Amino acid sequence: MGIKVAKFGGSSLADVEQFKKVRSIVMMDEERRYIVPSAPGKRHSSDHKITDLLYLCQEHAQKGIPFGEIFELISTRYLEIVEGLGLSLDLVPILEDIREKILGGYSAEYTASRGEYLNGLILAEYLDYEFVDPADIIFFTQSGTYDAQATVQAVRETLRKVERAVIPGFYGSRPDGGIQTFSRGGSDITGAIIAQAVKADLYENWTDVSGFMMADPRIVKNPKPIKEITYKELRELAYMGANVLHEEAVFPVRQANIPINIRNTNDPEAPGTLIVPNGGNYRATGMITGIAGKKGFTVISIEKAMMNSELGFGRKLLSIIESKGISFEHMPSGIDHISLVIADNQLDGKLEDIIQDIEQQLKPDTVDITSNMALIATVGHGMANTPGISGRLFGALGKGNINVRMIAQGSGEMNIIIGVENEDFERAIKAIYYAFVD
Ligand code: ASP
Helix, strand or coil, X not given: CCCEEEEECHHHHCCHHHHHHHHHHHHHCCCEEEEEECCCCCCCCCCCCHHHHHHXXXXXXXXXXXXXXXXXXXXXXXXXXXXXXXXXXXXXHHXXXXXXXXXXCCCHHHHHHHHHHHHHHHHHHHHCCEECCHHHCCEECCCCCECHHHHHHHHHHHHHCCCCEECCCCEEECCCCCEEECCCCCHHHHHHXXXXXXXXXXXXXXXXXXXXXXXXXXXXXXXXECXXXXXXXXXXXXXXXCCCCCHHHHHHHHHCCCCEEEEECCCCCCCCEEEECCCCCCCCCCCCCXXXXXXXXXXXXXXXXXXXXXXXXXXXXXHHHXXXXXXXXXXXXXXXXXXXXXXXHHHCCCHHHHHHHHHHHHCCCEEEEEEEEEEEEEECCCHHHCCCHHHHHHHHHHHCCCCCCEEEECCCCCEEEEEEEHHHHHHHHHHHHHHHCC
């Protein structure tokens, strides 16, 4: 029998109905042996996440302000779930113990972790799986960094003897026994760590969308889902602003060559998105995998005759921006021309200074500044071997009368990055999308 690790996000476990869906998903496949729950999330847009309420309780306690009413909201949510599922689990003394600890000055990390802890107790009881506390198997150093080696060993040793378990997400412990959490959304990381340690065949990440879309649905109406994407492509899209998994959550499974499947708890039939180590056979409709982009860049373009034969020109240019503590995103260049694409939040009032230094040290013929630029990455690992992709892309932009101010291609030929004016951003994304998808 194979092993699947299934992580369920907060909206997948927000109330009784959602718990029922989760149970039927888990029961559908006997390989779903290790289940990692988040804390209950929002039931509707104006609802509160349990984790947020817990942080709030702790902040109140710290300032000596009563937090009983907020804690009551938390208790009620859990007790309603237990009752609605018909479980005999008695959470009252456990909730009381947590309330006292918060009152007694326990840390924000301990307090926040209780959201996952309580949800894990309920889910384990409901699924009839063993409950494994991550405080016993997921370790941090005393200074708070995740200790991969100790963790993987402990997870392996413990789970070797446990065929089916619920392991709450988001937290672990330090050598002094104190609870330590990952950053927000960190249950994704726990799931990935468990998958890596038990050498799972698949890491399933169950959420409330049917995987990633080829483009931002706020820009392109009903974009097609991405059925399969490589880790590298995902990284390109994430870097360009697509809202994807926690970077730290990808690392452990990527390292272990385990695919991730993003699935929808509310639509379990949908195949979702499969994230794979290397390109499989399937390619999303058309020949690209996805499009993502960001606004807010400035391009500094420098021209100087015979630049190509001037020794150290590039190095001097880069040391100027380095000396201002600025990093750049791209550096397209030609024989007599070089440009630097820099995010506006990096520049932060330093532009004048940089231009002055460039003029003094590099003696260029011209320095042009283009502000209000947006970058758009069209990503697809099959692009390198498919002729005609850039023709199609630039043809569509030309037809749409969109002025392309900059072009850069990743060295792996996995992406084409273009710079357009901020105001053309949405139109450009639509034009590219419809050039590849009917
Ligand atoms: N419950 C935690 C949070 O809200 C962790 C998670 O949901 O993954 O950030």
